[in-house]
Amino acid sequence: MGCGTKEPKITQLCLAAIQRLMSHEVVSEAAAGNIINMLWQLMENGLEELKLLQTVLVLLTTNTVVHDEVLSKAIVLCFRLHFTKDNITNNTAAATVRQVVTVVFERMVAEDERYQGIVEHPPPVQGNTNRRSVSTLRPSAKDAYMLFQDLCQLVNADAPYWLVGMTEMTRTFGLELLESVLNDFPGVFLQHQEFSFLLKERVCPLVIKLFSPNIKFRQGSSSASPAPVEKPYFPICMRLLRVVSVLIKHFYSLLVTECEIFLSLLVKFLDGEKPQWLRAVAVESVHRLCVQPHLLRSFCQSYDMKQHSTKVFRDIVNALGSFIQSLFILPNLGNNAALSAPAGGSGSGAQGSSQGGLGPGGINSNQTTQAAFEYRGTWIPLMTVSVQGSAKATYLEMLDKVEPPSIPEGYAMSVAFSALLDLVRGITSMIERELAAEEGAAAEFRETHPGQQWQPQPGAHQVWEEMVSACWCGLLAALSLLLDASTDETATENILKAELTVASLCGRLGLVTPRDAFINRHLQGLSLPPHYTLTVLNSNAASLTGKSYSILGQTVQIISPSSESHQQVVAVGQPLASQPQGTVVLTSKNLQCMRTLLNLAHCHGAVLGTSWQLVLATLQHLVWILGLKPGPGGVLKPGRAVEGPSTVLTTAVMTDLPFIANILSRLFESSQYLDDVSLHHLINALCSLSLEAMEMASGNNKEPSLFAVAKLLETGLVNMDRIEILWRPLTGHLLEVCQHTNSRMREWGAEALTALIKAGLAYKHDPPLAQNQRLQLLLLNPLKELSNVLHADIRQKQLESVLQILQSQGDGLGPGWPLVLGVIGAIRNDQGVPCFFLPFSESLIRTAFQCLQLVVTDFLPTMPCTCLQIVVDVAGSFGLQNQELNISLTSIGLLWNISDYFFQRGEAITQDLEREEEALQKQAKEKGETLNRPFHPAPPFDCLWLCLYAKLGEMCVDPRPAVRKSAGQTLFSTIAAHGTLLQQPTWHIVVWKVLFHLLGRVRTSSTTADKEKIESGGGNILIHHSRDTAEKQWAETWVLTLAGVARIFNTRRYLLQQLGDFFEAWEVLLNHIQSAALSKNNEVSLAALKSFQEILQIVTPVRDWDKAGDAFTAIGVPPVLIDPLSAYGPGRPLVRSDSLVERLTRYNGAELQAPPPGEESALEDSALWWSAWNTWYRTGTDSTRPPSGPTEKFSFIPSQPFLTALIQIFPALYQHIKSNFSMEDLKKLGVILHGAVSVPISSDASPFILPSYTEAVLTSLQEAVLTALDVLQKAICVGPENLQVMYPAIFEQLLLFVEFSCKPPQYGRMETKHVANAKYNQIQLFAPAEWVALNYVPFAERSLEVVVDLYHKTACHKAVINEKVLQNIIKTLRMPLGLKYACPSESTWKLAVSSLLKVLSIGLPVARQHASSGKFDTMWPELANAFEDFLFTKSTPPDNVSIQEFQKNEAIDVEVVQLISTEILPFANFIPKDFVGQIMAMLNKGSIHSQSPSFTEAEIDVRMREEFSKVCFETLLQFSFSNKVSTPQEGYISRMALSVLLKRSQDVLQRYVEDERLSGRCPLPRQQVTEIIFVLKAISTLMDSLKKTQPENVDGNTWAQVIALYPTLVECITCSSTEVSSALKEALGPFKDFMQPPVSRVQNGES
Secondary structure, three states: OOHHHOOHHHHHHHHHHHHHHHHOOOOOHHHHHHHHHHHHHHHHHOOOHHHHHHHHHHHHHHOOOOOHHHHHHHHHHHHHHHOOOOHHHHHHHHHHHHHHHHHHHHHHHHHHHHOOOOOOOOOOOOOOOOOOOOOOOOHHHHHHHHHHHHHHHHHOOOOOOOOOOOOOOOHHHHHHHHHHHHHHOHHHHHHOHHHHHHHHHHHHHHHHHHHHHHHHOOOOOOOOOOOOOOOOOHHHHHHHHHHHHHHHHHHOOOOHHHHHHHHHHHHHHOOOOOOHHHHHHHHHHHHHHHOOHHHHHHHHHHHHOOOOOOOHHHHHHHHHHHHHHHHHHOOOOOOHHHHHOOOOOOOOHHHHHHOOOOOOOOOOOOOOOOOEEEEOOEEEEOOOOOOOOOOOOOHHHOOOOOOOOOOOOOHHHHHHHHHHHHHHHHHHHHHHHHHHHHHHHHHHHHHHOOOOOOOOOHHHHHHHHHHHHHHHHHHHHHHHHHHHHEOOHHHHHHHHHHHHHHHHHHHHHOOHHHHHHHHHHHHHHHHOOOOOOEEOOOOOHHHHHHOOOEEOOOOOOOOOOOHHHHOOEEEEEOOOOOOOOOOEEEEHHHHHHHHHHHHHHHHHHHHHHHHHHHHHHHHHHHHHHHOEEEOHHHOEEEOOOOOOOOOEEOHHHHHHHHHHHHHHHHHHHHHHHOOHHHHHHHHHHHHHHHHHHHHHHOOOOOOOOOHHHHHHHHHHHHOHHHHHHHHHHHHHHHHHHHOOOOHHHHHHHHHHHHHHHHHHHHOOOOOOHHHOHHHHHHHHHHHHHHHHOOOHHHHHHHHHHHHHHHHHHHHHOHHHHHHHHHHHOOOOOOOOOOOOOOOOOHHHHHHHHHHHHHHHHHHHHHOOHHHHHHHHHHHHHHHHOOOOHHHHHHHHHHHHHHHHHHHHOHHHHHHHHHHHHHHHHHHHHHHOOOOOOOOOOOOHHHHHHHHHHHHHHHHOOOOOHHHHHHHHHHHHHHHHHHHHHOOHHHHHHHHHHHHHHHHHHHHHHHHHOOOOEOOOOOOOOOOOHHHOEHHHHHHHHHHHHHHHHHHHHHHOHHHHHOOOOHHHHHHHHHHHHHHHHOOOOHHHHHHHHHHHHHHOOOOOOOOHHHHHHHHHHHHOOOHHHOOOHHHOOOOOOOOOOOOHHHHHHHHHHHHHOOOOOHHHOHHHOHHHHHHHHHHHHHHHHHHHOOOOOOOOOOOOOOOHHHHHHHHHHHHHHHHHHHHHOOHHHHHHHHHHHHHHHHOOEEOOOHHHHOOOOOOOOOOHHHHHHHHHHHHHHHHHHHOOHHHHHHHHHHHHHHHHHHHOOOOOOOOOOOOEEEOHHHHOOOOOOOOOOOEEEOOOHHHHHHHHHHHHHHHHHHOOOHHHHHOOHHHHHHHHHHHHHHHHHHOOOHHHHHHHHHHHHHHHHHHHHHHHHOHHHOOOOOHHHHHHHHHHHHHOOOOOOOOOOOHHHHHHHHHHHHHHHHHHHHHHHHHHHHOOHHHHHHHHHHHHHHHOOOOOOOOOOOOHHHHOOHHHHHHHHHHHHHHHHOOOOOOHHHHHHHHHHHHHHHHHHHHHHHHHHHHHHHHOOOOOOHHHHHHHHHHHHHHHHHHHHHHHOOHHHOOHHHHHHHHHHHHHHHHHHHOOOHHHHHHHHHHHHHHHHHOOOOOOOOEOOEO
């Protein structure tokens, strides 16, 4: 009532009171209705409007009594007040309306909560045909429903149903109310079907209808179009967008289709043709969506993943992208600020001045530039629009603006930029959270159900993948553009982070293409300088994995004219390209991108997969441009670029370099946390990068890019714990690198490979390498593979690393030994390789050899025994390499050390090898194969020895003499020292496969060796003339080898004889000895004979086994063990002895025991000896056979020592064959002896062999020949009767030699000068004749002595008598006797005479004894001739013979005559008459012998051989008158001789008298005077004889003749010569006895 008064004051008080009542909640429903009506009236009257509003508000807020029409009236009241003319009222009413609407809905929420527990079953709504069908709603809900429905009606400009009494309404206010209800009470709409229905049926169509002007509007379209289009109205449009945002945010699940339309509209509003403000507001709306990732996910699920549905999510992202792009491309129409900016950038001076002329100092660093984007001349500043992750809109909040505001430049861009970043951040964090949760669940599931597979829900992954697939293209485009345009470091950082995030997310979800695209984009323009193209050949996923990225060599300009020009240049460097190009610049942005890239790889390496390729390719280029070089372990360090001065780094980047290098290293270190698959991706990527670098580096020696190689090394080193999985690809590739032609590249390949191997071996693996042989072999295998590389530098590296491995891990190599040894032994004399490979250089061989020495000195005991054979092979190959002689020689020493090791550790090695052998045999049996190894039947330990021997044997035929010599000595020493260890059957192999094989090869090489003279031995070494041809050097080898083999045959004789084929072996050895003995080299031939002597045991071998025997007794081996080896005949298998000692003992036992008695004793085995004799005979025959044709200068003549040795062998040999030695053999022997003696010697050697002339000494050869004969005759002497038939042959042989004294033998047709002939004119040793015959005189004389001696012993033997030996002796002696003074040596004839006398003294009695047999008949004439030739020699004595000499010689003649008188003439009756006649004639001749006229007066008495004549005469006379004349015939002979003598005297005297008379005073020739004197002396001698003889023995004729001489003598008295006179006196004196004739008495009937 009070209010009804309409009095202002009263009304105020009343309203205050009512408000107080209401606040105490004392108002009933009816009262409330009254109050409202009363207030309505006041309102209509326009009174106390503010108080009214206050009252309504209090009424509705303090209680819930107001419902239905009352409530609607109250609300209408407020609306009405909103549209008054008073501004304050309007605003207050608006606020009240908002609050009232909120209250209505809050009541409904409260009501719902009250009834929450009571479950109602509302009747179903039939199709919802009646829009007012609200009967099912509770009161408050009903109010709210009616209110909301009317709000929609009002905004749609339709009449309200419930709010009766509304007069006017604005759309803007209606939209604001709708938005606040929807935003504040989403639950109401979601829980109540009726409300949902309203949303669908009323709100959405309304919004779409209101949007239509905006949709149809095109900016700048002609206004003259037929139907003028309504212009978009900013307040409505902006509010609509707010409503849409709320609808999408809260009711998306209800309004799927409607939202699709709204979102499509939103996208359309971003079009460039829409007004600027509309686009700004739309961008803000989009931003609001972007901060709600779950909402975005729903879009994706509802639209993008459904078929035939708009791809809304993709469109949103793409729209943002194209929006950003359009901002750069279209100037902001209607935006003055943008238009006013100059084309090059903004109006700000700093930017303008820096444009264009940007040198390194073009940026003025103290000016702070605003963050902005710049692209192709469009410059857009960047503003801070909202805090990250929240969409704080500017224009969507401008509810009071009616006109569209002017948008500042860059605002839209900034919002879009934020939206993009928030979108990326939201999606990735959401997906990653869910992924993490899923992984957690999976882990938990695995723990609780260990056996089962975890099955994730498939849907989730599909959604994530779809979301990423939908948005990546747009994001990539937008972010790339922004990154290109960004000038602000923070913005760049954010963009990069976003790209990085997407890339890693793609990686985690396994989406290869988008991941690669992001990374690629990152790389393509950004990490690398502009224009620096890495062409990715095809970006689809399939090809990415297989393609490599090659660098196209485009020309690079120094400063690119693109948008990059405002970036700070931090480095200038060389591009990594196959063609040389200009330089490239790196900007700070490039480095920033690089850092991001590194972070990506570092943090998300596991998801990069095949993109590693892209990432690494980029890093490689950057590293190249910055000039980082690899250091130890593959770590990159800043290093000066080798390429020249083109690399320029600013100080800024210099300080950054260590940091970049560090991150790079950390990146690869972090590879240890990658899973195996990712690690493989990384390795593959590095390998293909490296391949590319190799392609670029091939064919030139430019510095290559070593990035990939270095990083492979680094990756390998940090992943040592699982090296097995990456070892093969890693090392396989590095091995390829090692074969590269570029030396730097190779060097690093090898560095990396060897470092990895060393690290792998040194790493503490689990289980340790010792137990994991497979891994160890895997690690060592690449080391072996390196041996196939032909580059010397690589091999050097390989060998150095082997040396280091040996020094550090040598003890633990175990099964890896064969590989390591294979590497050491892979040296070869590379002849057949292309010329650009160095042959195996000496340093390589030296390094390899160092390794081997280390192995042999330190590691033999630690390696498996099966490797010992490899060690032997390797050592052998060093011996055979021809680069380094010293190493060859040292390696032979190593083999000796190895053999010592075998010897010391024999037992252990044997056991190991036998175990191994058993295992192998078992395997072979299982496979059904036969076990195949060298020297197979021998036991394994013996095989080891045989390999050693075989290796040494190979070196014994090396082309270098020093190696051959050393190897030969070592081979024979090892066999001698350690041969006892071998099992007996193994000796068979040693003999045939090792020794004889070697002998054969040496023989072949020696016989074919070059005879050219070698000037010097390399360097300044002079070669001795005895070694100055290859042939002579080979000769030494042959000598050494033959001697060695012979020594083994000798020392191991008893052992070898146990072998079945000893005889064959013996034959082969003898054959070798023979061919060596017949070789045309003196050294070889002589040595062959020495070996021959040795095997015949002429030289007694030192029995080293005697000592061994003592040793065994010392150890205490019971003698029982030393049993004969007979059990092991050739046919029986050798029982394997377990103990080495036992085996040794057995051998030694065999050698200690005496050879078994009887025939079996092989040393006495006649077959062997006869085989030896045949060899000797063949050798002798061939070597002493004189050359047949006219000799060449160079024809070979055996040396004296050789022949001597040859002959010296015979006596020993003969001892063993004498039992069967036949006449045939003797003849053979004779031929050889004769040949040997007749061989001349070379004039060079003669001073050393020939005795000086004064001494008559035999050469050793001659001694040997005589010794041989001596041995024979002694053997015959003591031998059985049947041997004596050989005497004559021996005599014959000796007599041949005797002849040499006068007739030296001829050797073929060789010209020789004889020493003896040169006796008077002293020999000139180096006279033209090449060959000097020996002085045979001493030899012949000695032979003669032997003859005499022998004859002495054998004169009576039947054979000697039958074979007319005496006659032969006389016949032979005739020659020197006849020559007498003409003999080469004076001693010869003297010896001949004395020998003749001795022989005759023995032989004549024998001859007389056998006179009747006629066996000596032919001897007598020979003898007579011999006497004749000697006594009346045709030779004259030399002039220089002294008188004493002459007298001695005469005495010899006298001796002969005396022999005749004592030994022959007294036995005339047993002697043929002719012979006696010859003797008489001879004596007769001697008795009046006339001398040559060459004597001086003084000598004459002596020279006339008076004594001789006298003796002859006396003998003659003695036998003439001897009463012993047995037959009348003999007496007649002597009488006849006497008368001849007397007659001759008569003639001489008469001739003298006449001549004397004729000559007058002139003296007669000296000769005649001599003769007459001689005759006179003879007469006086005759007279003496007659006196001495019994008168009855003298024939009457004789007397008559003697007396008849007297007158003639008297006539001579007149002679003038005093000599003649004195002789005459002597002759005449005796005649006094004949002055009266003697008394004659008759005797024998004769007077």
